[in-house]
Amino acid sequence: MAANSSVQFTELDFDNIKTNLKTFLQSQDTLKDYNYEGSALSVLLDVLAYNTQYQAFYLNQVANEMFLDSALQRSSVVSHAKLLNYTPKSAIAPAATVNVTVNQVSDSSLTLPAYTNFLSESVDGTNYNFLTVTDTTVNVVANTATFNNVTIKEGTYATSTFTVDKSTNPKYTFQIPNANVDTTTIQVKVQQSLSNTSYVVYNLASNYLTLGPTDNVYFLQEGLTGYYEIYFGDGILGSQLTDGNVVKVSYLVTNGSAAAGANSFVLMDSISGYSNTITNSITYASHGGDKESIDSIKYQAPKSFSAQNRAVTKNDYITLIQQNKLGINFDAVNVWGGEENNPPVYGQVFVCLKPSGSYTLTQTQKKLIVDQVIKPVSVLTVTPTIVDPDYTYIQLTVNVYYDPALTTLTSAQIQTGVSGAISNFAKSSLNTFNSNFNAYDLLSAVQKYDTSIITSEYTMQLQKKFYPILTNTETYNLYYNTPLERGILLSGVNSSPAMQFRDPSNLSNILEGVYLQEVPTTTSGISSISVTNPGFNYKATPIVTILGDGTGASAHAVIVNGSISSIVVDNPGSGYTSAIVNITNASNDTIGSGGAASVTLTGQIGTIETYYYSSAGVKTILNSNAGTIDYTNGIITLNNFGPYNIDNPLGQLTVSVKPTTSIISSTYDGIITVDPFDSNAIIVNVIAKKSR
Amino acid sequence: MANITKVFSDIDLTFTRKPAGGDIALSYDSQAVIRSVRNLIQTNHYERLFNPDLGSSISSLLFENISPLTGAILEREIQNVIENYEPRAKVSSVVATPDYDHNGYNVAITFFIQNLTSPTTISVILQRNR
Numbered sequence: 074m075a076a077n078s079s080v081q082f083t084e085l086d087f088d089n090i091k092t093n094l095k096t097f098l099q100s101q102d103t104l105k106d107y108n109y110e111g112s113a114l115s116v117l118l119d120v121l122a123y124n125t126q127y128q129a130f131y132l133n134q135v136a137n138e139m140f141l142d143s144a145l146q147r148s149s150v151v152s153h154a155k156l157l158n159y160t161p162k163s164a165i166a167p168a169a170t171v172n173v174t175v176n177q178v179s180d181s182s183l184t185l186p187a188y189t190n191f192l193s194e195s196v197d198g199t200n201y202n203f204l205t206v207t208d209t210t211v212n213v214v215a216n217t218a219t220f221n222n223v224t225i226k227e228g229t230y231a232t233s234t235f236t237v238d239k240s241t242n243p244k245y246t247f248q249i250p251n252a253n254v255d256t257t258t259i260q261v262k263v264q265q266s267l268s269n270t271s272y273v274v275y276n277l278a279s280n281y282l283t284l285g286p287t288d289n290v291y292f293l294q295e296g297l298t299g300y301y302e303i304y305f306g307d308g309i310l311g312s313q314l315t316d317g318n319v320v321k322v323s324y325l326v327t328n329g330s331a332a333a334g335a336n337s338f339v340l341m342d343s344i345s346g347y348s349n350t351i352t353n354s355i356t357y358a359s360h361g362g363d364k365e366s367i368d369s370i371k372y373q374a375p376k377s378f379s380a381q382n383r384a385v386t387k388n389d390y391i392t393l394i395q396q397n398k399l400g401i402n403f404d405a406v407n408v409w410g411g412e413e414n415n416p417p418v419y420g421q422v423f424v425c426l427k428p429s430g431s432y433t434l435t436q437t438q439k440k441l442i443v444d445q446v447i448k449p450v451s452v453l454t455v456t457p458t459i460v461d462p463d464y465t466y467i468q469l470t471v472n473v474y475y476d477p478a479l480t481t482l483t484s485a486q487i488q489t490g491v492s493g494a495i496s497n498f499a500k501s502s503l504n505t506f507n508s509n510f511n512a513y514d515l516l517s518a519v520q521k522y523d524t525s526i527i528t529s530e531y532t533m534q535l536q537k538k539f540y541p542i543l544t545n546t547e548t549y550n551l552y553y554n555t556p557l558e559r560g561i562l563l564s565g566v567n568s569s570p571a572m573q574f575r576d577p578s579n580l581s582n583i584l585e586g587v588y589l590q591e592v593p594t595t596t597s598g599i600s601s602i603s604v605t606n607p608g609f610n611y612k613a614t615p616i617v618t619i620l621g622d623g624t625g626a627s628a629h630a631v632i633v634n635g636s637i638s639s640i641v642v643d644n645p646g647s648g649y650t651s652a653i654v655n656i657t658n659a660s661n662d663t664i665g666s667g668g669a670a671s672v673t674l675t676g677q678i679g680t681i682e683t684y685y686y687s688s689a690g691v692k693t694i695l696n697s698n699a700g701t702i703d704y705t706n707g708i709i710t711l712n713n714f715g716p717y718n719i720d721n722p723l724g725q726l727t728v729s730v731k732p733t734t735s736i737i738s739s740t741y742d743g744i745i746t747v748d749p750f751d752s753n754a755i756i757v758n759v760i761a762k763k764s765r
Numbered sequence: 766m767a768n769i770t771k772v773f774s775d776i777d778l779t780f781t782r783k784p785a786g787g788d789i790a791l792s793y794d795s796q797a798v799i800r801s802v803r804n805l806i807q808t809n810h811y812e813r814l815f816n817p818d819l820g821s822s823i824s825s826l827l828f829e830n831i832s833p834l835t836g837a838i839l840e841r842e843i844q845n846v847i848e849n850y851e852p853r854a855k856v857s858s859v860v861a862t863p864d865y866d867h868n869g870y871n872v873a874i875t876f877f878i879q880n881l882t883s884p885t886t887i888s889v890i891l892q893r894n895r
Contacts, residue, residue, distance in 0.1 A: 104775065109853065110805070120814075
C-alpha cells in the first residue's frame, strides 16, 4: 500500500482534500480508477472528503470561539470577558433634570414617589416615557410644593419575582427577562417567604476581598442567552439564600440612547391626588447608551483586566472612567499628569471628560466620578481634578461645483447630502481629544458624496462659545490654540448674537446691537525686545525707552549680577512700523554701560474693540480697547468685559476668528467639533457647472 | 507466467466479498468501465456532493409519457453524461426503444473502451420505480 508521506493535512477546502486523497492513491496500483467521476471509488472519495471537510470546518469554528480575539458569538466573547472579571455594560437610560411645582396643596408636606411617569417631547417621531427613580419629600410653602432638580430617567419600570428552590436552581441564578434592562437601576430585595413579607435589600458585590458570609450582596453577569443574570453568594463569599425566599428584582427597561436630547416633559401621574402641576426642564436627557457591542467588549475587557481595579497609569484612569457604574457614558476621556501642564501642577491628575450627548458634566456628576470611581482605587497622594473640555467649534462654508448632466440628484439634494457627509466626517474624525482637522479629509468627504461633484472649496472660522457674566465685569481668555489671521482691511474677528451694553456716558441708557471686532490695522505694537549686549556694572535698573512712529510702548529691564538679562515689554503700544530701544542709566548709577537691545515688531498683538450702529445708522466705537488678540498663539483676551445682556435665550456669546492654517489640532483638554445644535455650523452652496 | 496487467481497477459498489480471503471484490478493465457507466446513468443531478452537474435526469424522464420523443431525449441524456464524465468510453450509439407494455424503455448503449478493439454493448430495461 501507499507511503503516508503523500498525505497532507493542511487543507480545509473540499476539492483540495479530495485532490490530496487522489494524490495518496497515486502511490498504489490496487485501485486505479480514482480519477474517473463515475467510479465507485470516486463516490467513496467524495464521502471521505466531505467528512474531512465537515470536521475541519467544525474544529475551526470551535477553535475561533476559544479565544477572545477571534470569537464571533456574543456568548463566547462574554464568557472570555468573564475570566477577565469584566461584565459587559448594559443599555443605559438617558437622564434629565426637571423642576416640578405642585399647586393648591392642602397638606404640610408632599412626596414625589419613585417611578412617577413623565412623557417627553417627540424625539425622531417617538415620545418616550421618563420616570423618577427615588422618593423625594418637600415641605409645602403657601400651598405650593416645589421639587427642584429631580432626576428622571427614560424607560419603563419592571419587576421580576423569583421563588428560591434549590432543587430546580442549585446555583441561585435568576435571569432578568428583558434584553434592554439598565443594570445600574437594578434593586434587589429578598423577602423571607411568600407569607412573611419582611425583606432585606441586597447590593451589587464590588470588592471580593472583603466579602464575608453575612454580606447581603448579589453578583451580576451576562448569561449565554444575552440576558443579564443575578446570582447570590454561597455562604462563604456573600450570604446564601434559603429555600422559600422570594427574590424581587426591580429595574428600568430603556431604549438606550434613542431618547437623548429630549428637553420638554409632561407629568403623566397625579401626585397624592394633586394634578395642578408644572414641569420645567433644567437639563435635557443625556448620557444614555446602548448595550455594549461585541467589538467593545473585546476592546474593553483586556484593558479592564490590566487596570486590575487600580488607578495608577493614564490608561487605568481611562478604563475605569469608561466602565463607571454610575450610568454615565463618555464619548472621549483624556487623562494627564499635572506635571505636563504649563505651568506644572505636581501631585494632581487631570481628567477631561466629554459625556455622550452633552458638552459638560454637572458639578454633582463630577463629584460622583471623583468620589465613587477614582478615589476608591487611586494612589493616596494623587488628587484627581476633573476639567471640562475646551471646545473649539469649526464653522464651515463649502462651495460645491457639480455637473447636472452627471447626476439625477437635484441641487437641493446635493446640498443636503454634502451637508450630511460633512457632519458624518466631523462625527467620525473630530469630537475627541488629540484629534486633527485637515482640509484634505474634509474635501475628500465632500468629493466622495457624488460622482457629479467636480470640485469644491471651503472657508473656515474657528469659534469659541462662552457665557459672559452679566452682573459684573470679568476678564475672559479665549484660547483658539492655532495662529490667527490678521485682518488687513476688514476685521477677521466677529461675534454673535448682538449684545447690549450700558452707555458709559449715561448708565441708564442701554445701547443695542453691540458687536466685537478687531482693529484692522497694518501695524501694531512691540512684540518682544531681545538683548544684543547685556552690558556690565549696572548698579540700578536702567531706564528703557522705546522710540518709534507708534505710541504707548513701554518696557523694563531685568538686571542680574550687574548685566541686563532680559527686557520685559509692559505695554506693546500701537501703530509702530519701526522702533529702536534706548537704554539710559538710572539717575543714581554712573558706571553701568554697554547695554543694547533690539525690537521685534511681529504684529503679534492686535486690539479688540466693541462697536454699534447709532440711531442715525452711524457705526460708532463703544470701547476702542475692549481686549487684545494674540495672533501667534491664538488667544483673545477680553478685559473688564461686562455686557448688560446677550440676545440669546442661553446668554451664550460666540466669537469667531479665521485661522492661518488649514490643519487644526486639539490638545489635552481641547475638543474640536462642528456644533450639531447650530444650524449655521455647516453652510453648503451648490453651483452648477459643466465639467467640460 | 507473466502477471496480467490490469489497466483499470475499481471497487464494486455491491461490496461483496471475494470467495478467497474474504477481501472486498474488485472489478477490472471493461467490467470497471461498464460499472462506471451504470453509476453515471443512475446518478441524479445534485446527488454528488459539491458536484451538482454530474449525473443525468433519467429518473425524471421515466415519469414522462412514453413516446419516441421522450426516448430521444433519454438517448441524448445518456450520451451526454457518458461523454462528459467517462473519458474511457467512446459512445458509438445509444438506442432507447419504448416498451409500452412495461412502461419502460429498452436501452442499448454501445461504446468502445480504450485499449479494446471490439465494441461493448450494455442492454438495460429502464423502468420507473417509485
